[in-house]
Amino acid sequence: MGDYRKRSLRYPLFALIIFSILIVIALSMWHISLAIICAVGLSIVIFYLFKIERDTYIDTEKHIEALSYRVENVGEEVLLELPIGIILIGEDYRIEWANPYMLKILHRDALVGEELSMLSEDLLAMVQTKEDEMFELTLPLHDRKYNVMYKSHEHLLYFFDVTERVAYEKKYYADRTVIGILLIDNYDDLTQPMDDQKRGLTNTLITSIINSWAAEHDIFVKRISSDRFIAVLNERILHRLEQKKFAVLDTIRERTAKKSLSLTLSIGIGEGSTSLMELGILAQSGLDLALGRGGDQVAIKRPSGKLRFYGGKTNPIEKRTRVRARVISHALRDLIQESDQVFIMGHANPDMDSIGASIGVRKMAEKNNIEGFIVLDFDELNGSVSRLMDEIEHKSSFYDSFLAPEAVLERMTDQSLVIVVDTHKPSMVIDPRIVKQAEKVVVIDHHRRSEDFIENPVLVYMEPYASSTAELVTELLEYQPANHPLNMLEATALLAGIIVDTKSFTLRTGSRTFDAASYLRAKGADTILVQRFLKEDVDTYIERSKIVQSVEFYRPGIAIATGEEQRVYNSVLIAQTADILLTMKDVSASFVIAHRADGMIGISARSLSDINVQLVMERLGGGGHLTNAACQMNVGSIKEAKERLKQAISDVVEGSIEQ
Numbered sequence: 001m002g003d004y005r006k007r008s009l010r011y012p013l014f015a016l017i018i019f020s021i022l023i024v025i026a027l028s029m030w031h032i033s034l035a036i037i038c039a040v041g042l043s044i045v046i047f048y049l050f051k052i053e054r055d056t057y058i059d060t061e062k063h064i065e066a067l068s069y070r071v072e073n074v075g076e077e078v079l080l081e082l083p084i085g086i087i088l089i090g091e092d093y094r095i096e097w098a099n100p101y102m103l104k105i106l107h108r109d110a111l112v113g114e115e116l117s118m119l120s121e122d123l124l125a126m127v128q129t130k131e132d133e134m135f136e137l138t139l140p141l142h143d144r145k146y147n148v149m150y151k152s153h154e155h156l157l158y159f160f161d162v163t164e165r166v167a168y169e170k171k172y173y174a175d176r177t178v179i180g181i182l183l184i185d186n187y188d189d190l191t192q193p194m195d196d197q198k199r200g201l202t203n204t205l206i207t208s209i210i211n212s213w214a215a216e217h218d219i220f221v222k223r224i225s226s227d228r229f230i231a232v233l234n235e236r237i238l239h240r241l242e243q244k245k246f247a248v249l250d251t252i253r254e255r256t257a258k259k260s261l262s263l264t265l266s267i268g269i270g271e272g273s274t275s276l277m278e279l280g281i282l283a284q285s286g287l288d289l290a291l292g293r294g295g296d297q298v299a300i301k302r303p304s305g306k307l308r309f310y311g312g313k314t315n316p317i318e319k320r321t322r323v324r325a326r327v328i329s330h331a332l333r334d335l336i337q338e339s340d341q342v343f344i345m346g347h348a349n350p351d352m353d354s355i356g357a358s359i360g361v362r363k364m365a366e367k368n369n370i371e372g373f374i375v376l377d378f379d380e381l382n383g384s385v386s387r388l389m390d391e392i393e394h395k396s397s398f399y400d401s402f403l404a405p406e407a408v409l410e411r412m413t414d415q416s417l418v419i420v421v422d423t424h425k426p427s428m429v430i431d432p433r434i435v436k437q438a439e440k441v442v443v444i445d446h447h448r449r450s451e452d453f454i455e456n457p458v459l460v461y462m463e464p465y466a467s468s469t470a471e472l473v474t475e476l477l478e479y480q481p482a483n484h485p486l487n488m489l490e491a492t493a494l495l496a497g498i499i500v501d502t503k504s505f506t507l508r509t510g511s512r513t514f515d516a517a518s519y520l521r522a523k524g525a526d527t528i529l530v531q532r533f534l535k536e537d538v539d540t541y542i543e544r545s546k547i548v549q550s551v552e553f554y555r556p557g558i559a560i561a562t563g564e565e566q567r568v569y570n571s572v573l574i575a576q577t578a579d580i581l582l583t584m585k586d587v588s589a590s591f592v593i594a595h596r597a598d599g600m601i602g603i604s605a606r607s608l609s610d611i612n613v614q615l616v617m618e619r620l621g622g623g624g625h626l627t628n629a630a631c632q633m634n635v636g637s638i639k640e641a642k643e644r645l646k647q648a649i650s651d652v653v654e655g656s657i658e659q
Contacts, residue, residue, distance in 0.1 A: 085146065085159030089116055093124060102159065105141055123148060123157075138162065178238050179279040180231035180269040181287045182210065184252075185295040187227035190261060202261065209255060213248045217241060235271060238300070242310065246298045249311045253296065264296035272302035293448035293464060293614075307451055312612050312626065325472075328461045329479035332419075335442060335459060336368045339417035343408050343438075345375035347423040348430050349571050352533070353468045354422040355385050356497030357444065359490050360473035361419050362401055367480045373411070375430050376402045382572040383540070384500075387533045388493060396489050405431035414439050421445065422469040424462065425452045425623070444472055446501075448614055450623045464625065467513040470497030474516040491525035496533055503579060507608075507627055540573060547577045547592060554646055555653070557610065559587045562638050563594030571602055575630065578604040589613060591649075593641050600632040601641045612652060619648035 020042060085102035087095055098111040106119075117124040120139055127150060137148045139159075145166040149158040184206060191199050203226075210229060214221040217240060220232040249265055256263040268287025270279040286299035289307070293299075297311030336342055342365040346354030358374045365372030381389060393399045403411075408431075412418075418438035424445045426432050435441060435454055442459045446466040466472050474494050477486070486494075498517055502509045505517075521527075547569075551561040559581050563569050574594050581590035589607035596602040603620065605613035607627045614629045622631020635641050 083161065087157040089155045089157065093127060105159065107142065174234065174236035176235050176274065177276065177279065178233050178235055178269060178271045179283045180233065180267055181283045182229040182231060183266045183287060184227040185264045185266055187263065190263060205255065205259065209251055238269065238271060246310045249296060249298065266290040266295045267298040269298065269300040271300060278303060289449055305451065309615065312615060325475045326479045329476040331459055332364065332442065332476060333368055333480060335417055335440065336365055336370050339370060339440070340413055340415040341411065342370055342372040342417045342419060343375055343412065343434065344372060344419045344421060345430050345434060346421050347428045349380050350385055352384055352500040353470050353497035355388060356493040357421040357469040357473045359493045360470065360477055361421060362398065363486060363490055364477060364480050366484050373401050373403045373408065375405055375408050375434060377405065377430050382570060383536065384533050388496070392489060405434060408434055409437065412437055417442065419444065420454060423447065424449060424454055426454050427452060444469060446472060447623065447625055450618065465510065467508045467510065468498050468501035470494045471513055471516045474520060478519065486523040488524035488526060491520045491523040492529050495520045495525040496530045499530055500534065543573060544577045544580060547594065548580060551581065554649060557586060557588035558649060560591045560642065560645065562642060565638055567595060568597050569594040571596055574602050575604040578606045582606045582608065591645060593638050593645065596632065600634055601638060603631050603633065603641065603645060605629045615652045616648045619651055620644060
């Protein structure tokens with residue numbers, strides 16, 4: 001239309017110019033008649049130009065009206081027919097309007113007046129909590145997946161069908177590579193004394209079990225050493241293995257037990273990365289963690305650090321050797337001798353094992369002619385530890401070696417060595433600032449390793465099958481210099497730590513435990529004095545009995561007792577009550593819940609190894625040992641803590657634990 005308008009105006013404009021020139025010429029020559037004729041012609045041309053302009057305006061207006069009508073019709077058709085669900089909600093979160101496609105999605109004839117919660121409680125919660133911003137949420141509706149976008153200012157919800165995209169994503173993640181490292185626990189120690197024929201039969205048995213398991217689940221597995229295999233699979237296969245709780249662990253344990261072998265399997269798995277190198281590192285890290293927790297289990301690790309554990313149903317097999325104890329002892333001696341002073345620290349609210357082990361490590365420093373100091377919060381001492389400290393104050397020369405955390409922080413230098421005993425969690429030590437400030441940290445512990453671990457220790461001696469940290473320290477002492485022998489009180493403190501953690505040699509007691517106790521007895525440990533330290537008063541006994549009266553059986557063999565809702569209990573009392581419950585008929589696992597002085601709710605857990613109470617406590621944020629564990633929970637009531645405990649027990653009995 002623009003080109004046509006230019007062509008229609010070309011000649012009239014030319015005529016307008018000609019007539020204008022002629023009028024000027026006629027007037028200059030005083031030809032009035034010619035000027036009038038030219039003026040008439042000019043008027044006609046001007047009228048014609050006006051008419052063309054008016055007709056053009058009318059045509060343009062009609063064109064715009066027609067175009068607006070078409071655009072409006074298209075917009076309405078898009079709104080009503082486009083395959084995108086649209087919902088308009090009111091201030092009361094009720095649906096005020098929905099397009100036909102949304103009705104089709106929900107198989108409904110009308111939605112006006114319905115509450116938004118009818119679609120999803122999660123969607124309503126998101127709308128209510130994010131009123132001033134736009135958000136997206138993936139929502140399942142009638143076997144389809146929809147990406148929901150909310151515009152808060154317009155109160156509009158858009159529903160985009162992303163079912164195919166979600167399916168592709170799921171397939172992509174299911175096909176991602178997973179790497180696993182399998183290790184036969186204690187293989188070398190058990191097969192070393194065998195003759196060639198028996199060793200060959202054992203190898204054949206193990207290989208056939210693992211190969212059959214791999215073939216059943218479509219896993220590529222390759223033996224890379226006598227006790228180690230590498231496995232390549234994908235996340236879909238891993239999910240199936242998790243559903244079966246990694247039954248290969250039970251198969252290895254049961255079939256080798258029939259051959260009078262105590263072989264178990266530990267597996268570390270790396271998942272969640274596209275980098276094969278990272279997957280390998282994650283798998284090795286997972287295996288180290290599984291072994292640190294005692295073996296016979298699977299640790300699955302992701303790049304985010306999130307962990308899942310399976311297995312861990314049996315007591316770890318004792319595989320500590322005197323060679324390893326001697327090597328660790330010599331390495332520790334060198335570290336002590338390279339330091340200007342040694343600071344020993346256990347966990348908060350120390351027990352006899354923590355204090356006894358600390359006293360033993362201080363003795364190591366003394367044997368190497370280095371000053372050793374024990375970090376102690378004197379306000380956290382319980383009955384038995386208080387009695388031990390009173391004895392040390394009055395009948396020993398090393399009472400001045402106990403320092404408060406503030407004094408330790410003032411004395412520390414870059415050459416100081418910090419040795420953490422009876423825990424490996426930085427959050428559980430007496431003062432985490434000491435660990436952060438130290439340049440060199442050593443960890444000696446008998447608990448199963450958790451993900452919360454002290455960063456970059458220079459030496460780690462963790463043996464989860466040992467009865468106590470006091471037992472480990474006693475073995476290390478045997479390989480230290482012979483000067484400054486243990487005195488009676490030091491030996492008694494170490495023996496008390498062993499007796500408390502083994503419940504007088506009834507739980508987690510191996511042959512090495514008795515060897516350590518025999519060594520301490522030979523150094524003058526007084527068993528009568530130990531019993532005096534461990535005595536309790538009548539009021540404590542009565543309080544414990546009242547808690548026992550509340551016991552209920554959640555499952556066969558699993559007893560749960562609770563303290564009074566408005567009463568605060570000593571953490572030692574809670575632990576002692578769990579110990580007492582475990583001695584009763586038909587109780588294979590005991591849990592005691594009560595309020596603590598720090599405002600938390602504490603749970604102490606004990607078992608006879610039928611259930612792994614460490615996994616239960618880890619589910620609730622705690623940890624410990626297979627038969628002895630605890631946690632502290634920041635919840636409002638004992639009732640709530642009890643419900644969470646029951647759920648955690650069910651998770652462990654029926655499934656796995658995630659961290």
